[in-house]
Amino acid sequence: MVFFYPILFLISFLLYNVYSLYLNYKDASALGLPRVISPITPDNPLWIALQTIFKTAVRQFPFGAVSFTRHTRLGWEFHDRFHTHVRLGDAWVLVTPTRNWICVANAATVTDIFSRGRDFVRPIWMLEALNVFGPNISTAEGHDWQRQRKLTATPFNEHKSPQAWDESFRQAEDMLQSWCSQSRDGTNATPDDTRTLALHVLAYVAFQKSYPFGSIPLHTIQDQDSLTYRDSISIILENALLIMVLPEKLFNLPFLPRSSQQVG
Incomplete structure (x- = not known):
């Protein structure tokens, strides 16, 4: 009896997803485009949190490039690139239990979509x-x-482009020098360093604040009561996945470490 309700909930959840997938597939079929079925919605918050755990097991499915597992991962398009378009054409539909995605790789069509902002609103x-x-x-x-x-036209416009390029060049030179000064093993902080470079360029162009290059030390940020714009954005980017998955109030629980409370 202890497991009855959890099992009932799981079965109900699975049946609901199967039915939703069926309805979305019917809608996608009406478009007349090739379809790829994904039983899991890639941007489902629960799946985002658990996909790393199941990643190894999912990759063992023996279906190769046409496997539904190819499109279940958040950010699958960065790994798939143009492969699915080569196989299915300029336009195809990704069918998931939550919604349908129309993937387009035709320049004229994409230009038309972006020129009709009222018809194709952003998600x-x-x-x-x-x-x-x-x-x-x-x-x-x-x-x-x-x-x-x-409001953003003043700090971000075409006249700021030279400043953005100059600061990007300076930061990139400093980053390269930092990498060259590493040991023969090189560096494993490329994501952190490139994020720092982008933040420094943004801070300079928007607020005329120039920072010397260097990965932002999170342990120093966590000890501060008042944060700069750069440090605040750094914390957000570092914890972007948690921010997407967890509700804001959860970060303010008193028993959580200070680093988590700063996110909230």
């Missing part, structure tokens, strides 16, 4: 993690987007 729900500091141009639509665009 704002995908950008909720960027609302950590409140509504912004990345998460706004319609009139609110126009207002946000006016």
